[in-house]
Amino acid sequence: MNAPPIPPEKLPEIRSEIDRSCSMPCLAWFASSMFWLIVGTIFAIIASIKMHNPEFLGDTAWLTFGRVRPAHLNVVAFGWGVPVAFGVLLWLQCRLCRVKMVWPGVILAAVVIWNIGITVGTIAILAGKSLGIEWLEFPTYAAFLLFLSFALVAVWSMMTFAQRRQDHVYVSQWYIFAGLFWFPWLYVTVQVLLILLPVKGVTQAAITWWFGHNALGLWFTPCALAAGYYFIPKVIGRPIYSYYLSLLGFWTLAIFYNWAGIHHLIAGPMPAWLVTTSIVGSMMMIIPVAAVAINHHMTMRGNFKLLKYSPTLRFVVFGAMAYTLTSLQGSLMSLRAYNEPTHFTHHTIGHAHLGLYAFFTMTMFGAMYYIVPRLTGREWASSRLIRIHWWGSAGGIIFMFLVLTIGGFIQGFEMNQASESFESAIDKHGFFGGLKQWFAGFQDRNGAVPFMEIVKGTIPYLIARSVSGVMILVGHLAFLALMVMNIHAWGRKRFGPTLFQRGDKTYTRLMTDELEEAKEA
């Protein structure tokens, strides 16, 4: 903005300069987030196995379920999720502002501070020093380090924005701007009101869920949407369908998402008006979600064939579709009638993974497939490994979502509505007859199914969930191998993007388009 705009013929050269300047800081974020992704996935599998096999590692206090589970959440959310988004949005910010990365040293310092915070925080949880507030288990000293690092990144991003050499502010930048502003405010507010000067009793619960929900809505969602809005048009080589739809999507998200969160406490010891307010906020989220979904779909229209070839596009589009699905499911789950059987069950866990994994994480994978080769100047070494990553991650998360959703429904109906267990209904009347009989008992709400029977009924689903976790781990290890090979320049050197497969004309077009870009890099 302050500097004169760049003439178009100089753009390729500027772009490659920008990519070079981003190389170290962004790769540092990516490398550390990959490390925590693997650690977090292993915690997940340990926790998952413990749920159907409680004796597994049962004599170690450090690895008891109640510690491994929060360790998993914090490591994947704050060790993987936040840093990988930092890497993506720093690069996006530089590219979209058309300025080189300023003070890479500041960002590297932020990487170091952040990772110290995650390390001490995770050890504290495993040692039993958790604060016991979901999503905020890290002790204050670790939280302070995270905040410091976040503040460095946010200020750095604003400085870059102020130096921009491009008049137009792209929709991705709105989301980056908003996310970097909202999250620190949210984090400080909850740290003060829950930990430093705690408010009384159930008000804490309201604030906890306001945070838990908004960490997703005001940080992870904006980051992944910023990436989606950038990479879908970029890879298929045509502009976003409607500027006005993106405006609508952004501002309705800003207005409504903030108000959600307290619907996590439906029918609990909360003032009813508070819960109802959040239900309204949650339902209104249908507007921004529909706006984004229509916009992405219309942009993609006629280009779905490219999904066969481009890893970036396939991962990002998978993420965008999961966003629509998880958001609509989330709005439904806030309704009292749908909430009754699903609250407090594995159904909710399935929903959480659909949001944070199928939407956020898959989008970030897609972004990394595009960004990393431009940072290192080297293409991905193996399209087979990319395929393993895709099938492990996408297959694993779809499988996990299905088993948790179905298992959670059965668990919830047995807990709240049914008067006999699903299994015994099926045993007595056969599958369809049993199903009918079982549904017919839903008006009773008499809590007649013994609790232990409900627990036993969930075990097959929990075992299936462990299998899905292993599938996802395989995917992650394939991606880790790709990252290591890329950074160390191992494997055959390739020209142009590494695609899923070779093919027809579409493939050739994608190759040439991306080749143009690659040459510039």
Added chain:
Amino acid sequence: MNTAIRIFIGVFLTFATAWIGLVLVPHWQLKDLQSQKDEALGTLNPAPYTGLEADGRRVYIDLGCTYCHTQQVRGGFYNADLERGWGSRRSHPLDYIYDEPQLLGTMRTGPDLANIGVRQPSEEWHHLHFYDPQITSPGSIMPPHRFLYEKRRIQGQPSADALPLTGEFAPEEGYEVVPTYRAKALVAYMKRLDQSYDIVEEGDQ
């Protein structure tokens, strides 16, 4: 700079309104709740935690019990909680005024514990259950918490607080299993989880 300022004002205002609505207003509404005195029994409802109970609560947090157990009896048309005998009434904000942090919970892999002190008043039951849930609740998927107990050689007379373990759960001949301080504190906390008192709402008189 127009665009940036417009976005800034917008995201500031949207967030600030929700912050006032969902954080400040409930705080104002609920901050003055106080224990109620039961004139007949002379007790406070709810009572502040004793030192041992507070330590037990700390153990409950550190072992992450809250990830599988809620502490809230739901009401409204969510009738099953009451039918299951998880409480005699719906939980009320007043029940939680001494809780820091709150442990309402989000998951019922295990049953609700808001009134576990009423349902299971036996200390022995709790100790056996923590030592190995299979003793009291065969088929449970709760992890064992043997690390809260100490196995030691019997010196002279067996200890009074040794667990009455039998069969496959019993230690070798000449040994006994006794609870550590953490186990005792946790059991004291369990026994205190009790929302069976009546709450007098304003306007009820």
